[in-house]
Amino acid sequence: xxxxxxxxxxxxxxxxxxxxxxxxxxxxxxxxxxxxxxxxxxxxxxxxxxxxxxxxxxxxxxxxxxxxxxxxxxxxxxxxxxxxxxxxxxxxxxxxxxxxxxxxxxxxxxxxxxxxxxxxxxxxxxxxxxxx
Amino acid sequence: xxxxxxxxxxxxxxxxxxxxxxxxxxxxxxxxxxxxxxxxxxxxxxxxxxxxxxxxxxxxxxxxxxxxxxxxxxxxxxxxxxxxxxxxxxxxxxxxxxxxxxxxxxxxxxxxxxxxxxxxxxxxxxxxxxxx
Numbered sequence: 314x315x316x317x318x319x320x321x322x323x324x325x326x327x328x329x330x331x332x333x334x335x336x337x338x339x340x341x342x343x344x345x346x347x348x349x350x351x352x353x354x355x356x357x358x359x360x361x362x363x364x365x366x367x368x369x370x371x372x373x374x375x376x377x378x379x380x381x382x383x384x385x386x387x388x389x390x391x392x393x394x395x396x397x398x399x400x401x402x403x404x405x406x407x408x409x410x411x412x413x414x415x416x417x418x419x420x421x422x423x424x425x426x427x428x429x430x431x432x433x434x435x436x437x438x439x440x441x442x443x444x445x
Numbered sequence: 446x447x448x449x450x451x452x453x454x455x456x457x458x459x460x461x462x463x464x465x466x467x468x469x470x471x472x473x474x475x476x477x478x479x480x481x482x483x484x485x486x487x488x489x490x491x492x493x494x495x496x497x498x499x500x501x502x503x504x505x506x507x508x509x510x511x512x513x514x515x516x517x518x519x520x521x522x523x524x525x526x527x528x529x530x531x532x533x534x535x536x537x538x539x540x541x542x543x544x545x546x547x548x549x550x551x552x553x554x555x556x557x558x559x560x561x562x563x564x565x566x567x568x569x570x571x572x573x574x575x576x577x
Contacts (some may be wrong), residue, residue, distance in 0.1 A: 314448055314527045314559075321533045321543075328545055347544045387554060395446045401453040411453075412479045413460055418574045422519060426565035427446075433558035442550045 320394040322348050322356045324442075327390065330366065331382045331443045336375030356394070363393050382443055388434035400427060452526040454480050454488045456574075459522065462498065463514045463575045468507030488526070495525050514575055520566035532559060 325346040330337070339357065343350040357376060360366035367379040378385070392398070399405040400423050403414050411417070457478040462469070471489065475482040489508060492498035499511040510517070524530070531537040532555050535546050543549070 314446075314452075314523070314530055314532065316446055316532045324533070324551060325543060325545055328549065328551070345544060347542050387551075391446070398446055400446065400448045401456070410479050411457060412477060413457055417460065418576060419456060419460070419519075422566065422569045422573065426562045429561040429565045430558045433561045434554065437554045441554065444550065 316391060317395055318352065319356050319359070319396075320391050322346070322352055323360060323390055323394045324387075326353065326356060326360065327365065327378070327382075327385065327439050328442050330376065330378045331439050333377070336367075336369050336373065336377040338375045342376065359393065365390070365393075378439075382439040385439040386435050387437045387439070387442070388431045390439075391434060392431065398427060448523060449527055450484065451488050451491070451528075452523050454478070454484055455492060455522055455526045456519075458485065458488060458492065459497065459510070459514075459517065459571050460574050462508065462510045463571050465509070468499075468501050468505065468509040470507045474508065491525065497522070497525075510571075514571040517571040518567050519569045519571070519574070520563045522571075523566060524563065530559065 325348065326342055329342055329346050339350060339353060342348075342357075343353045346353070357366060357368070361368050361376075361379075364379050365385055366376050368374075368376050397405070401419070402409070402411050403417065403420050404423060457480065458474055461474055461478050471482060471485060474480075474489075475485045478485070489498060489500070493500050493508075493511075496511050497517055498508050500506075500508050529537070533551070534541070534543050535549065535552050536555060
């Protein structure tokens with residue numbers, strides 16, 4: 314049971330940006346967060362697309378948070394970054410390969426467990442991660 | 446966010462065994478659950494080791510549940526089958542690679558979310574999956 318590398322990088326990036334008062338370069342974030350620049354670029358594009366990060370051009374440009382840290386829930390970040398929330402085969406959009414599916418009662422139970430997971434994360438914002 | 450294939454196979458196997466009154470062969474389980482015999486063998490060894498499945502030798506031998514379905518919690522099955530419960534790097538036994546770790550407050554929040562996930566599953570037993 315683990316999250317994708319993209320979720321990990323997104324969380325590191327947001328924590329790092331939340332600790333800075335001015336825009337920082339992609340290179341700085343990559344170095345300070347211990348991730349590759351190419352992986353970081355992809356994640357940042359997703360974060361910019363979701364209006365969690367702002368990308369500013371120019372001499373003093375760089376990336377910074379697009380919202381107050383208190384408005385960014387950890388649950389929303391992980392929902393955004395995970396390619397799939399299908400814990401097992403039958404939770405995929407086009408499930409196949411499990412002959413037990415027609416009579417199986419597993420899916421709603423796993424769904425409720427996953428909902429409990431995200432509900433917990435929805436109660437925490439990026440600001441909670443930045444407290445000293 | 447997904448569970449390992451081993452968890453998926455273990456759940457299918459236990460559901461199938463819970464629907465049968467007599468021991469069944471590995472070949473039958475593999476075919477009826479749509480999984481490879483070699484993957485199934487590994488999972489069954491783990492389930493036998495955890496006293497969830499009994500393996501009986503002989504002419505009428507095969508595998509069957511070692512306990513009442515009502516005593517097998519879904520949470521315990523998934524905890525057993527997942528190689529690692531480390532959602533991200535810093536939750537590993539020997540974390541490395543995240544320079545933010547010393548001051549990061551993410552780990553306890555992810556731990557509590559994961560606990561909420563398993564608490565939900567602990568409230569459901571294999572018997573809940575077998576109800577018609």
